[in-house]
Structure formats: structure tokens, C-alpha cells
Amino acid sequence: MLTFDHIIIGSGIAGLTFALKVAEQGSVAIVTKKSKVDSNTAWAQGGVACVTSDEDSIEAHVHDTMIAGDDLCDEKVVRTILTEGPERIAELMQLGMHFDERQDAAGHRQPDLGKEGGHSKRRILHAQDRTGLEIEKTLLAAVAQHPNITLLEHHMAIDLIMTGYRVQGAGCQEKNISDHEMISQVEISDNRQLTTDNCHREAMTRCVGLYVFDEEKNQIEALSAKAIVLATGGCGKVYLYTTNPDIATGDGIAMAWRAGATIANMEFMQFHPTCLFHPQAKSFLISEAVRGEGGVLLNGAGERFMKRYDGRLELAPRDVVARAIDAEMKRRGDDCVFLDVTHHSEKFLRERFPKIFETCLSYGMNIAHQSIPVVPAAHYQCGGIKTDLHGRTSIPGLYAIGETACTGLHGANRLASNSLLEALVMAHRAAQVAKKEVAQTSFVSTLAPWQSGEAQDPDELVMISHIWDEIRRLMSDYMGIVRTTKRLERVASRLKNLETEIQEFYWNFKISTDLLELRNLFTVASLMVQSALNRKESRGLHYTLDYPEHDPAFLQETILSKNSPQRSQSR
Numbered sequence: 095m096l097t098f099d100h101i102i103i104g105s106g107i108a109g110l111t112f113a114l115k116v117a118e119q120g121s122v123a124i125v126t127k128k129s130k131v132d133s134n135t136a137w138a139q140g141g142v143a144c145v146t147s148d149e150d151s152i153e154a155h156v157h158d159t160m161i162a163g164d165d166l167c168d169e170k171v172v173r174t175i176l177t178e179g180p181e182r183i184a185e186l187m188q189l190g191m192h193f194d195e196r197q198d199a200a201g202h203r204q205p206d207l208g209k210e211g212g213h214s215k216r217r218i219l220h221a222q223d224r225t226g227l228e229i230e231k232t233l234l235a236a237v238a239q240h241p242n243i244t245l246l247e248h249h250m251a252i253d254l255i256m257t258g259y260r261v262q263g264a265g266c267q268e269k270n271i272s273d274h275e276m277i278s279q280v281e282i283s284d285n286r287q288l289t290t291d292n293c294h295r296e297a298m299t300r301c302v303g304l305y306v307f308d309e310e311k312n313q314i315e316a317l318s319a320k321a322i323v324l325a326t327g328g329c330g331k332v333y334l335y336t337t338n339p340d341i342a343t344g345d346g347i348a349m350a351w352r353a354g355a356t357i358a359n360m361e362f363m364q365f366h367p368t369c370l371f372h373p374q375a376k377s378f379l380i381s382e383a384v385r386g387e388g389g390v391l392l393n394g395a396g397e398r399f400m401k402r403y404d405g406r407l408e409l410a411p412r413d414v415v416a417r418a419i420d421a422e423m424k425r426r427g428d429d430c431v432f433l434d435v436t437h438h439s440e441k442f443l444r445e446r447f448p449k450i451f452e453t454c455l456s457y458g459m460n461i462a463h464q465s466i467p468v469v470p471a472a473h474y475q476c477g478g479i480k481t482d483l484h485g486r487t488s489i490p491g492l493y494a495i496g497e498t499a500c501t502g503l504h505g506a507n508r509l510a511s512n513s514l515l516e517a518l519v520m521a522h523r524a525a526q527v528a529k530k531e532v533a534q535t536s537f538v539s540t541l542a543p544w545q546s547g548e549a550q551d552p553d554e555l556v557m558i559s560h561i562w563d564e565i566r567r568l569m570s571d572y573m574g575i576v577r578t579t580k581r582l583e584r585v586a587s588r589l590k591n592l593e594t595e596i597q598e599f600y601w602n603f604k605i606s607t608d609l610l611e612l613r614n615l616f617t618v619a620s621l622m623v624q625s626a627l628n629r630k631e632s633r634g635l636h637y638t639l640d641y642p643e644h645d646p647a648f649l650q651e652t653i654l655s656k657n658s659p660q661r662s663q664s665r
């Protein structure tokens with residue numbers, strides 16, 4: 095069993111920022127299932143929404159966020175995150191992150207602020223169209239220099255381990271009893287031991303560790319820590335078409351659910367309006383910043399259709415634009431719509447959007463001369479593991495930050511580019527609390543080694559990819575941009591049928607990363623469908639033909655917890 099003070103699962107912006115902030119205090123492990131750079135963060139193009147200009151204000155950013163969130167944002171959370179954002183951005187820049195700049199009329203260097211849908215001001219800090227990758231590289235460089243941080247690549251978390259003892263009392267501190275000694279002294283089931291040596295040892299349910307699958311050694315290890323942080327990103331892979339990388343299988347949400355944590359707002363999957371539509375392009379995003387620079391959407395007949403859907407045209411909030419594209423494609427029977435930026439010069443497009451320009455060119459399209467075929471695709475999970483404003487989940491010892499968490503910032507629809515800012519702020523806030531908790535708690539846990547039992551080598555690996563495909567097709571067909579109760583019930587019942595098969599695989603066959611991801615994907619899909627069925631109204635990203643209007647009775651988060659799965663709970 096390996097023991098650390100802090101274990102972070104996930105190596106994106108949230109996990110790496112948290113690691114750097116707690117590493118002065120003690121030992122830190124970052125567990126990541128592929129290589130360290132494989133994260134949703136590295137794929138983020140647009141940038142970070144943050145108030146940095148005198149022409150902008152926190153109040154305006156709060157207002158835009160609340161409008162996009164369709165009355166479901168928690169205003170206190172919104173204000174806190176957006177107000178603390180500029181300080182966190184300054185820290186990131188001190189670590190070496192460079193955002194694009196321009197010269198103002200007086201010759202001074204200013205941030206070159208981008209614009210995206212739903213923002214009333216230019217406020218998106220960016221590094222060309224590779225913002226996430228540059229942030230990731232900056233943070234990884236800092237992590238590599240820190241002696242207290244161990245990076246465990248190709249380690250896939252399987253499940254959280256719960257229960258243990260809190261040890262309190264002056265005697266304990268004076269004697270400075272190490273965890274190791276305590277483990278040998280305290281038998282978990284022996285209550286007589288609980289009050290020896292002036293120590294109060296309180297048996298309690300908390301998260302004390304996790305099992306991880308070391309893919310390279312093909313073995314399973316138990317890791318223990320005083321604070322465990324889920325920073326595993328999103329779950330776009332639950333759909334057939336997504337802008338997310340392959341790692342986005344909702345691992346954190348699924349593990350937290352199995353451990354008993356409260357999960358919120360899973361019906362609000364955000365579809366990005368413009369994913370490249372090309373037979374060879376897998377999951378390539380065409381940033382909203384392209385529309386921010388005047389890109390227009392055209393249907394197959396070359397008509398600028400957004401004017402028929404919303405006065406804010408292409409820069410309406412994402413839910414509105416994605417729904418309009420979906421409706422337009424269905425109305426005309428088209429496979430895609432087109433994003434046109436041919437009013438810009440090739441020079442401008444190459445400089446402002448080098449990645450998008452080069453990628454499209456590699457598929458034979460010069461975007462300075464021809465419009466880009468695009469479709470909406472699953473992009474961002476606005477719901478997740480319910481946390482407070484310090485990243486604490488409903489389980490003691492367990493934190494969640496970044497896309498895997500639901501803080502209340504995004505409400506029913508995330509405002510573009512708010513998520514990298516949220517990750518920075520919440521990683522900082524969670525780190526402040528986790529450091530205190532770790533310092534104050536002498537904690538004992540004995541983690542049983544993993545038992546493989548009679549598990550066999552899987553005989554038909556192809557079954558894993560078949561079930562995976564089935565889930566993704568079901569979710570795309572029945573729980574897409576426009577929903578109905580009948581479609582949701584259909585996917586719910588098919589998922590139920592798959593449950594037994596997946597459980598049999600999990601218990602009977604040896605662990606593999608694919609199998610673990612399938613199990614997580616299934617759990618997350620089920621939570622999403624259940625949440626969508628619970629919300630009998632349309633709001634933000636959840637649009638159902640059976641209840642097309644807002645209903646004030648649903649002006650609350652959709653809460654799922656194992657104790658009361660059907661319950662909704664007011665903020």
C-alpha cells in the first residue's frame with residue numbers, strides 16, 4: 095500500500111493546479127490513466143473568460159453567466175468564482191503562461207481579448223487557438239520541478255475506498271504516532287482500542303484511498319491518502335459525436351456515485367454548436383471564437399438561418415445555437431451546416447486560428463476560401479459531483495474540482511470559456527481547505543489488498559467495444575439536443591438490460607482500462623438519463639418536446655443520491 099497526504103485523480107488544469115498548491119505541505123500523487131498531457135484541458139481552444147479590461151466589469155460577467163445558466167446558477171458561487179478569477183490568472187502567468195497581446199492606440203501592450211457566445215464584452219484570454227495546451231504545458235513544467243509530487247501515468251483509478259478512523263487528542267499529537275504504528279495498534283473492528291492513550295479514535299465513513307490499475311505492470315495497487323481529489327474531467331465519450339478526447343469517460347462521477355456521493359444536474363450536457371463534420375476528422379472542435387470574429391452559420395442553401403431563431407444570431411448562448419442548428423438540419427434533411435469566415439484574409443486566419451486553419455487544410459479545406467462543414471457535438475458536462483465552494487463533496491475526505499464537479503457556477507448551461515477559470519479558482523479554494531484538514535487530522539486506514547478472486551482473462555474483448563458503441567448510439571439517438579419522455583424511457587430501459595452484462599464482465603474477468611471505462615460510461619449515462627427524466631420542464635441544455643416551457647416548480651438542481659435517487663433539492 096502506498097500512502098500520500100494528497101492524491102489527485104486527473105492531470106488537467108484543476109488537478110495540476112491543486113497539486114502545486116498543496117505540494118509545499120506534504121506528499122502528493124497525481125494518478126492519470128494515460129500520459130500526463132492527456133486531458134480535456136489540453137484540447138481547450140477558446141480560452142479563459144476573465145475580467146481584465148477597464149471596459150468590462152465583474153458585474154457584467156456575473157450577469158452574462160446567470161443569463162446563460164437560465165436561472166439555475168448559484169449567484170454566490172458565480173460571484174465568488176468570477177471575482178477571484180483575475181488573481182488566479184495572475185498566478186498562472188507567474189508560472190510562465192503567456193496569453194496573446196495586442197497594442198492599444200497609445201502603444202501599450204494589452205491582452206488580446208476574444209469574444210464568444212453569451213458574452214456582452216470581449217473578455218476571453220487566449221493563446222491563439224491552443225489555450226488549453228499552453229496552460230497544460232505550463233502547469234506540467236511546474237509540477238515536474240516539484241520534489242513532493244509523484245506523477246503516476248497509465249494508472250487508472252478503479253474505485254474509491256471508504257471508511258477508516260479519525261484520530262484526535264492531545265496525547266496522539268504529543269506522541270506523534272505515525273499512521274503506520276497506528277495501523278498495527280488499532281484493529282478496525284475492536285472498539286476497546288478506541289480510547290487508549292488519550293486518543294479519541296472515531297470510526298467514521300470517509301474516503302481513505304483508492305484502488306488503481308497500473309496498466310504497464312498489469313497489476314492493481316491500493317493507494318491511501320488523507321485528502322483525495324477527483325479532477326477527472328468530463329464525459330463526452332458517452333455520445334457518438336463529441337469534441338472531447340478519448341479519456342473523457344466520466345470516471346470521477348461514476349466512482350463518486352458508487353461511493354455514495356451526491357450528484358447534481360446531469361441532464362445538462364452541453365453540445366458545442368460547431369464540431370468539424372468530415373469523415374476523417376475525429377472530434378475536432380471549431381472554436382466559438384471563430385464566431386466571435388464574425389463567423390456566420392449558413393444552411394445547405396447558403397441562407398444565414400440564425401436570424402430566424404434568435405436576435406443574438408451566431409453569438410446567442412450555446413444551447414440556443416446548437417438547438418437552432420439541430421432544427422435546421424432536421425428541417426432540411428441536411429447532414430451538417432456551414433460556418434463561414436471567408437470575409438477574413440488567410441493571413442488573419444492563419445495567425446489567429448493556426449490549429450483550426452492547419453487542421454482544415456489537412457482535410458483539403460482552405461477556410462479563407464470555403465466555409466467549414468460543422469455539426470453540434472457533446473462538449474461539456476455542466477452537472478457532476480455536487481460540491482461546496484471549497485470543492486468538498488458529500489463524502490468526508492473526498493474533493494471534486496473541474497468539469498467533474500458541480501459547483502453551481504454553470505446552472506443549466508455553461509457560459510463559454512468559464513470552465514478553465516472555475517477550475518483554477520476551485521483548485522485554489524479546495525487546496526486551502528484540504529491543507530488545513532490534512533494538517534489537523536491524524537488519520538488511520540488499513541486498506542485491504544485487491545482480491546482478483548477467480549477472475550479470468552476475458553474471452554471476447556469485442557463485447558466491450560460492442561456495448562460501448564451501443565451506449566453511445568443510444569445516448570446520441572435518444573438523449574441528444576431535443577428529448578422526449580418516451581425516448582428517455584427507451585434509453586433507460588435498454589441501459590437497464592446492459593447493466594447485468596457489464597456487471598458480469600466486471601466481476602468475472604480480469605480488469606482492463608477498457609472494461610473500467612465501459613463500466614464508468616454506463617454509470618454516467620444512467621445518471622444522465624435519470625436526471626433528464628426527473629426534470630419535467632425545458633431549461634437551458636435540457637429541452638424536451640413534452641414539457642417545452644420553463645416550470646418554476648423545477649427551479650432547483652436535480653439531485654441524485656443513492657439514499658434518495660428520485661429526489662430533487664432546492665439550492
Ligand code: SIN
Pocket residue numbers: 138139140141380381382383474509510511512513
Ligand atoms: C471553444 O473554443 O469554442 C470552446 C470554449 C469553451 O467550451 O469554453
